[in-house]
């Protein structure tokens with residue numbers, strides 16, 4: 001039976017990663033991308049806001065897509081040390097949730113200074129590199145690696161790892177509900 005998997009974003013750097021991994025993990029699945037609130041600032045600062053955003057997006061996407069069996073939330077943030085951090089949440093209709101982290105790398109100091117003063121990372125990256133909406137394309141990771149590793153590729157690893165308990169429920173006993 002084909003399952004529906006909701007994704008809490010329409011950003012192509014996220015939806016393409018979700019499609020690539022989920023279609024391999026659950027052949028024949030249907031993907032549904034929906035814009036949902038993250039419940040955290042547009043530019044999350046620190047791991048708590050970043051993981052909360054990922055979890056909120058996954059929960060909201062599951063609720064927004066009728067019949068969805070599972071959902072995915074991706075959230076990027078900047079930590080106080082000036083690293084870009086990336087969190088993935090997967091939520092199952094039964095209530096089981098899992099959270100994983102993607103790559104964490106230092107952003108250029110001049111970019112960090114502006115973000116920690118309140119600017120949004122993607123706007124600063126676009127301005128500094130003369131691009132438009134880079135967060136939907138290469139992302140900071142793609143720009144800073146000269147395309148060796150794009151934002152869509154970057155999300156694939158942590159999403160695959162976030163699926164581990166759902167692919168191996170016999171090895172990951174579910175928490176007792178409530």
Ligand SMILES: O=P(O)(O)OP(=O)(O)OP(=O)(O)OC[C@H]1O[C@@H](n2cnc3c(O)ncnc32)[C@H](O)[C@@H]1O
Nearest residue numbers: 009011042043075076120121122135139140141151
């Ligand atoms: O459409 P949505 O799903 O909201 O995608 P987003 O890229 O705007 O949202 P995120 O929650 O993933 O990231 C929060 C902010 O962090 C910034 N950001 C995160 N990762 C980035 C990256 O790789 N490149 C550029 N900006 C990034 C960007 O400013 C985002 O608005």
